[in-house]
Amino acid sequence: MSKILIDLTVAIPTYNGAKRLPLVLEKLHEQVDTENIAWEIIIVDNNSTDETARIVRDYQANWQKPFPLKYCLETEQGAAFARKKAVKEAQGNLIGFLDDDTLPAPNWVAAAYKFAREHPQAGAYGSQVHGDYEVEPPANFDRIASFFAITERGDKPHLYEPSLKMLPPSAGLVVRKQAWCENVPEQPFLSGRSGKSILNSEDLEVVMYIQNAGWEVWYNSEMEIYHQIKRDRLTREYLLYLMRSTGLARHHIRMLRLKPWQRPLFFPLGLAKDLQKAIAYFLKNRNLLEKDVVAACEMEFLRSSVISPFYLWRISLKI
Template sequence: MKQIKFTVAIPTYNGEKRLPKVLDKLREQINTEHFDWEILVVDNNSKDNTAKVVQDYQKNWSQSYNLRYCFEAEQGLAFARQKAIEAAKGELIGFIDDDVFPAPDWVSMAYKFAQEYPKAGAYGGQIHGDFEVEPPENFGRIKSFLAIKERGSKAHLYNPENLSLPPGAGLVVRKKAWLENVPQRLVRTTRGGNDFEISLHLHRGGWEIWYNPDMHLDHKIPSWRLERDYLLSLSRTVGLCICELRLINIKSWQKPIVMTKIVMGSLRRAILHIYKYRQNLQTDLVAACELEFFLSSMLSPFELIKKQFMKSIAVNKTS
């Protein structure tokens, strides 16, 4: 019986049009002959023909590695990723979104890195933007909001204390590390902060979080994801989850201090930003997104308090 070493997990929702290209890219993987691996599509309650797309591929699948399918009814990326962990046969799980396309050696480089860095509980590589239209000027300052990461040619540790972490698109985790440290139900269930929360739990468990420059992915960015309303909304989402993420590995007595620092630090950054770009905030989209992030980060402690208050009301109503 084969011992699967690596699982490529693809969480998808209504991905019938996006999945084929991802699966085709995975069929082109090279240098994987020395270990056994598999592909696992996690259908997160899709309403389209996602299941049929996978079934059609399975009928004509001649590769030595398996293509598997599973279904997760509970909506949310966190639930799809948890389902992948439970269903994966591999010791390593590499998450690929249905709009990112791996280089031909992505799987082999991901597997190799795990052998060279046994203390790495999670790691991500380089994610390059494949833009349908030209991004706005100075877009590099906010490209990380769209999970675009290009951190140079040398492997290095991320800094979880400063929320310097790899995005979920292309994140590789050790199944053992996840099962021992990541809660079955995470606080962040959607794309906003879910990937960082995973790495923070692994870090708290003593695992290292790494950047591997030899893993390359292309992230398809359609034109609508560069429109002003979308980018401002995305910047707001990223900012509002800052406090919740920072408190994950903080002791109870430290929380008021950290929350105060977030408010005051973000307020200072917002004021300086307004002073610097005061003439251009209406015309400079990148500057406007940065301001939205600073303001939302400042409000994130209050957003968390509101969230906890609403949760306590809901619990009281059901008890």
């Protein structure tokens, strides 16, 4: 019997996602216009301590769809390791990543496959990501919404030009397996937030390697997902933590945009620019930092960006 070729793998890394996964799977169960697409779903359990494995087994036992539902375990903690495991296990030429709290629109799979066929030079392309909030977010939340992968850049696809220094998040991201395997290092520097690391932006690191290799990176407005944001992620404490974890990784992301010989030259310029921004923001908004959570978040991101190269240097000495 000949082996069925898979066009698209939908990979869902999850950590303790037993309560969140069912709704994501239901949305994938309801995908439309996929009759001519060979696709599969892989749940990557990132060492969960809840009932994630049992939940997936229960779904597998009753799965009636022609596209398979698979499960694999990644014991190394961190989103980067879970995504790397997904790439290794994926049978598809395309790999679409969903988080366990992101719900795809009914045509997401079809739109992802269609875009790849129309843009053969696209090594990665992101979705239009909307926020679905359990409670009303703070005033002026739109200024920091991108830190939650919210990506609403209009109704037309567009190319992420390297000079604009903007890239899509991992939520709703589709990559060509070839582009990943040929260009993303086996051992990433950023692993994602876990018990061992506070650092964020591991998704941007992957996309930057793909873009730096000459592949195009796109925003595909026809792929829409909805990021469910629970109330505990809108607290001041969590928001500041998110800003800190992203800001502390900024130096590494910035350096990836440069050639090795450029990095020693641009490092002091980038540091000076970050320091100038942080001081100017503090002087302008210092009276708002206690009562305005968004202003406090912006200040924390700028502060962490200044600290970033020294923090990363200290981390590298421990590795």
